[in-house]
Amino acid sequence: MLRQLATRQVRLTSKGGVSFARNIRHISNIVSQKDASEDSQTGKFINTLNKPYSVTTYARPNLVLTHGKGSLLYDLENRQYVDFTSGIAVTCLGHANKELAEIIHDQSTKLLHCSNLYYNLPAGELANKLVSKTKESGGMKDAQRVFLCNSGTEANEAALKFARKYGKSINENKIEIITFNNSFHGRSMGALSVTPNPKYQAPFAPLIPGVQVADTADIESVKSLIHKDKTCAVIIEPIQGEGGINVVSEKFLTELRKLCDDNEVLLIFDEIQCGLGRTGKLWAHSNLEQAVHPDILTMAKALGNGFPIGATMITEKVENSLAVGDHGTTYGGNALGARIGSFVVDKITDETFSEGVNEKSAIFVSLLSKIVEKYPDHVESVKGKGLLLGLQFKDNLTNSAVVDKCRENGLLAITAALNVLRIVPALNIPNDLIREGVEILDFSIKQVIEESK
Known part of the structure; x- marks a missing residue:
């Protein structure tokens, strides 16, 4: 029965998911939602079909991804995420690339x-x-x-x-x-x-x-x-x-x-x-x-x-x-x-593709630098090159807390050592999704700081 539910959910999400971040114009429009509960369809799938039969590797949240397109991903609860991870710098041309298929x-x-x-x-x-x-x-x-x-x-x-x-x-x-x-x-x-x-x-x-x-x-x-x-x-x-x-x-x-x-x-x-x-x-x-x-x-x-x-x-x-x-x-x-x-x-x-990577990097660095300026007591610097970037946090802001909050707000990012938040999106990520994702990141940092007071 659980397998049937999961299959049906994937079909539903393929027609369009509930967007956390689509067409964001103001931070106030971001809708937060905690990870799926243990009694949700996601929780049941993980605890019944996954955890009992999978070797322990990473610590993972209650999140089951079902499909993606470009730099967007969708989960079993019909939620949409902007993807700044690209499978840890893997899906350089985005998810479900038609030519590759x-x-x-x-x-x-x-x-x-x-x-x-x-x-x-x-x-x-x-x-x-x-x-x-x-x-x-x-x-x-x-x-x-x-x-x-x-x-x-x-x-x-x-x-x-x-x-x-x-x-x-x-x-x-x-x-x-x-x-x-x-x-x-x-x-x-x-x-x-x-x-x-x-x-x-x-x-x-x-x-x-x-x-x-x-x-x-x-x-x-x-x-x-x-x-x-x-x-x-x-x-x-x-x-x-x-x-x-x-x-x-x-x-x-x-x-x-x-x-x-x-x-x-x-x-x-x-x-x-x-x-x-x-x-x-x-x-x-x-x-x-x-x-x-x-x-x-x-x-x-x-x-x-x-x-x-x-x-x-x-x-x-x-x-x-x-x-x-x-x-x-x-x-x-x-x-x-x-x-x-x-x-x-x-x-x-391709030369045009490479130029696009450098253009996208410049957009990211500009937007991330504004976050550094906005939270000088918590964010130290922008690190990296191209689309291998990171935000160096100070000791009073932990990268894992920000990553968790980003996920709740519809953005997937990952941690790196030395308290750095790592950003490694697809190399062809649309510019509007860069801005959308960084806006969610900004909002998430603000939430974590306020909740820690």
């Missing part, structure tokens, strides 16, 4: 999967396109080879394995990896080992040995750890997403690249969240001098607009250390994922 249907009638035992057309085309478009965009000057996989974590696992193999080809003891405070590279054992957050690491210790932790604000911390005979790689996010929307300075990255060169150490850029158009260029490092470019580049999230796909791009120098059978994957490079990835790359590398 047509590609998925077309490819599903031809070939979904054949494994890496054989070549397939879309995988080869995507690998070629990633390398060529990267160079055209001013990114990774020595990009040459691509390993296709299924997620960001897998992309980073491949990067770490490739780096270890490269190091051992020089010296059997050259296996150490340097990572950085506030970084996030994934939750599998290798990727988790270079994610130095006690909250994530402690329950699963001991982790992979040979990992050293430096500070992105202190190049001397790297100098004290890097060793020509021991260090094989340094892994860093040019903009830390999960860690607090922290933009690593060009000066630091330049000095880091030189340290790596001087010590025969590979430089890995993790652009899983900050890459693929999110900063207004194909890659966050595309703004850097060629001399600063990485030896290995990892990507995922936006590459599939919601379909699971990741990739690791390497130079020929790294490729030369690999042998047949060193690494592999069953699903990676499947025809469907690769075809979707090709479409996404074509879209986000």
Whole structure:
């Protein structure tokens, strides 16, 4: 019976939901509503069909999303939300993208999967396109080879394995990896080992040995750890997403690249969240001098607009250390994922599209800066670049409280470390929804402040 109710509700919402925020002109028009109760249709679905059978992962509110369109999402209670999360920087072209739906249907009638035992057309085309478009965009000057996989974590696992193999080809003891405070590279054992957050690491210790932790604000911390005979790689996010929307300075990255060169150490850029158009260029490092470019580049999230796909791009120098059978994957490079990835790359590398991202970023920064001015005792600054943005809150305003209040008011946003509210919308979010969403955010901050008095 519950399944039937859920299905019927989805059909109802597909015809139009109750809007929290549609056509907002004044803050007073925003209608707040708490998360669904335990005895609601949502509560019954979660407690009967979901929680008893799902492994514990995130702490989630009583919210069941049923469908979306563009930068709007709808739930089982027929409520509409402006989406500033895009599935954690994933759905870069928005929900239910019509062109992608047509590609998925077309490819599903031809070939979904054949494994890496054989070549397939879309995988080869995507690998070629990633390398060529990267160079055209001013990114990774020595990009040459691509390993296709299924997620960001897998992309980073491949990067770490490739780096270890490269190091051992020089010296059997050259296996150490340097990572950085506030970084996030994934939750599998290798990727988790270079994610130095006690909250994530402690329950699963001991982790992979040979990992050293430096500070992105202190190049001397790297100098004290890097060793020509021991260090094989340094892994860093040019903009830390999960860690607090922290933009690593060009000066630091330049000095880091030189340290790596001087010590025969590979430089890995993790652009899983900050890459693929999110900063207004194909890659966050595309703004850097060629001399600063990485030896290995990892990507995922936006590459599939919601379909699971990741990739690791390497130079020929790294490729030369690999042998047949060193690494592999069953699903990676499947025809469907690769075809979707090709479409996404074509879209986000279009010059007009990139200009649109920068235009939208300017609108966001202008509106968010007004929030900083309006609440100087509670909001410290706007952080980030492009459409990877954050509001840095002061200690007397918690990001989780604001996110909860935003959800009640019809806006989905997410937290990041260091008490930052993270904003990572679709790269093609309409300008009117940017303004609408920021207005809800403003109103929500005001409510949280007033309720805390």
